[in-house]
Amino acid sequence: MAASWCLVPRAWCLVLWLGLGVWGVPGAEAQTARPDLSGIWQRAGGGPGLTADEPPMTAWGLEKYKAAKPIHGPRTVSPAESNAAELRCLPMGIPGIYFRPRTFEIMQMASRTVMLFEVDHMWREIFMDGRPFPDVPLGTWMGYSIGRYEGDALVVETRQFRGWDETMHRWLDRLGHPFSDDLKVTERFRRTAPDTMVNEITIDDPIAYTRPWTATMTYRLRPKGFEMGEFICNELMLSELPDMRPR
């Protein structure tokens, strides 16, 4: 199939064809130039919630929100009294993980974008090859992510979460706003300045919220040479400090 357009000996055609597959078609890069979001980022400012206004909760959402016992914000309780999944060192999901005040790295490849999180050495794969979502519910902690570029934005849709249940109070933030298995998160990452990236996050969860709603989060690029470190949440279980864990 490579031979019809190839004007050099057949063996070189094969090399050329394989090369284009791996590195892409020269010139095509200009047409599909992707925004460069690579680097190590950390959330800049912002509180324990996604928005200052209360999101539009359904009766289901409000009931779960009332049952939440967070360790941040106006309803703060002690870790011993809390039911935050965070305190059991379970993954907070998307966008919950951004509330951990830790760095993450974005690595962009042709077929995938990878986010490496300092928290628990966790990674998130965002498939960029046009594949569909799995057709069975996976119920994952971090969701299943599919991405594409739209102009200067990386747009990522994430579904297939394991949502709130009686045993695991899963929240979008650190204030106790719940999410269900039906959560769909759409993120639009844009670099608005050399050292600044903005993520416009749309929450679409008809079980927990009456309509989709949007929040914005800002991240700052860490300086060149910055090293991500080790942050193993489960060390919390070793702590001898008083009142560190849920009872």
Added chain:
Amino acid sequence: MPALSVPVSAHHGNAVYDTTKTVSVTGAVTKWQLINPHAGLWIELKTASGAMEVWSGEFGGVLDLYRSLKWNKETFKPGDRVTLIGNPARNGSTAMLARKVVLAGGKEVDLEGT
């Protein structure tokens, strides 16, 4: 003394520690637990009545202490005489959220931002 803001990495908000109060205690280090998400330092001291008392201080996590202050496993050794300054536990126990430390050499370290 005015209430200080809660450190970025605070685990407890102000549910456990009273951020409107500040205490200062000086004693000898008995344990330095450098772990995430919060390091702990324990010191032993003799009270006015002659009884021995152990205080714990809660700090930021390993990475924050390293990045801001280059603190590491060897920052405190058993027997080091240090002063812990911070917000005491609401329940009256001998525990605090550390805000400042005076190291064995006499240097005062502000923990704001860690």
